[in-house]
Amino acid sequence: MHSRIFQISTMQIEKGNYLNEDTLQQGDNSFYDYCADIDDETRKRDIAYLVNLTLPKGMFELISEDAMRYNGGIEQWKEEYVANLRKNAAAVTVDNMLEWSTTYNLQKAIENPLDVSYHFYLDGEGCQSFAEQSFAFMAFVCTLEPGTILYIGGVIDYHF
Template sequence: MHSRIFQISTMQIGKENYLNEDTLQQGDGSYYDYCAEISEEARKQDICYLANTALPKGMFELVGDDTMRYIGGAEQWKEGFVANIRKKAEAITTENMLDFIGPVYQLEKALENPLDIAYHFYLDGEGYQSFAEKSFAFMEFVCSLESGTTLYIGGVIDYHF
């Protein structure tokens, strides 16, 4: 399967620091089979989809080709997250706890990837980080932002898993 990794920072990202197909470990022993560059047109479309569809509705607005603004809504998102985790935890019983892709697996997925998207996030504007993260890490980052914060999008790459 293919998806995208988005480099996002509160600081502008110089092109020389953009995430690229060689930034992350890939192949044997890695989550990524491989990473690949995408076209500029695909990058713009992916950023638009991220801001307008993939991320929680109403929390972000696209303000440029590679910038979006955090509008707010973290408190409401956290309430929904906690309610969802509690619901999934309550579904676990001694009878179903070992079921393959059962409620324990569903709880793990909800904890790691609460947005239920295949996108990953590279939260380093300088290009030193060697890994990207699932949506919980991105939302944890968002919860630390003030309303009106501008987010800059650097490299956007394809990955296969």
């Protein structure tokens, strides 16, 4: 399956520091079979899709093709996140704890609360060797003030 990795930072990202197909470990002992660069038009379309359709509605707005504004709303999202964790934890019982789907749903609710295959690379300098699932991005958002501008650097395709 294919998806995208988005590089996001609170500081503008120089083109030379953009995430690219060679930034992350790929192949054996890696989550990624391979990574690939995408063209500029696809990048713009993917960023618009992320901001307008994937992230929590109204929490962000695209202000340029490389930047989005955080509008607030993390407190409500945190309440929904905890409620979803409780619901999934309550579904685990002594009788079904060994069933794959039961524990998988709880794990997914913890690590990937946005329920997307997108990953997030939260390093504007391009030195980090990993990208993370949506919880890491939302934890990052918890540190932001409304009105904060987030800059989008490299966007790459990955296969898993």
